[in-house]
Amino acid sequence: MLPAMDSPAILTRDLTRRFGEFTAVESVSLSVAPGQFFGFLGPNGAGKSTTIRMLTGLLAPTSGQVQILGLDFAAHPVEVKRQIGVVPEGLALFGRLTASEYLRFVGRMYGLDRVTTNRRTEELLDFMNLASEPRKLVTDFSHGMQKKLALAAAVIHGPRVLFLDEPFEGVDAIAAGTLKAMLQRMTERGATIFLTSHVLEIVERLCSHVAIIHQGRLVANGSLDDLRQGVNTLPAWGGRVAGGWAGSGTAAAAGEKLTLEEIFLRIVGGPGTEATDEALQELSWLA
Ligand SMILES: Nc1ncnc2c1ncn2[C@@H]1O[C@H](COP(=O)(O)OP(=O)(O)O)[C@@H](O)[C@H]1O
């Protein structure tokens, strides 16, 4: 089934996940347009990985819907999975294979023919600088090499939507540069990328659109430029963040441009907010 041309690449409606009594993700509604480089930002434990697992079929939502390229995920799981690539938080690679064996295995799993699989495997290994030790087993790879291999495996079938959970975590600057080059090339060619990160700098440098999740709830959503200027979005979040900041103090004053870090800290708390100052009082023995 072909998705409608004008559908969002990713659409969620009231996406919710509970673990027992605890609500990890609460009523998240998001829309990501095709070709967007979308950053999903939030502090540790905010619900980023839980959300991305629901967006990629790795975890069933408690309630709410996910549509990818206009297809309902629950109704068309196989069609959707053909169109997406995923690098999950825990990587989950098969360790007893070489990188080349691994990529050829994944390519064949996606139904690529042998010639295409072999060609793409070679190209990806070259691009990722993973070709120099052809006999090395994946289990003996460094963390950065494993991340690069996981990304190669996630794109071998040419997905139109790519999901990455903390792709730069534990990756050195050289490997990170390779990963970024690859991702930028993909978005230039029309792919949609959804990445999670708790690192503001990464999101600010790469992404055109950003959502911020805090305690399972979406607290910001818009283009990076809009968020920086506090346009339209910031004041409205005030009532939605439990026990947080005063909404009026969050919007940028006229002409003021906020950095993403300032926005993030004002929303989710940090130095200078009441909660943190109180917490520091408690730690007075530390000094
Ligand atoms: N399988 C699970 N069982 C119980 N709680 C979970 C499970 N997975 C995640 N959580 C909880 O949900 C919250 C959000 O987790 P997660 O989505 O991993 O956050 P993030 O990726 O933003 O750091 C955390 O409090 C986490 O402990």
Ligand SMILES: [Mg+2]
């Ligand atoms: Mg996570």
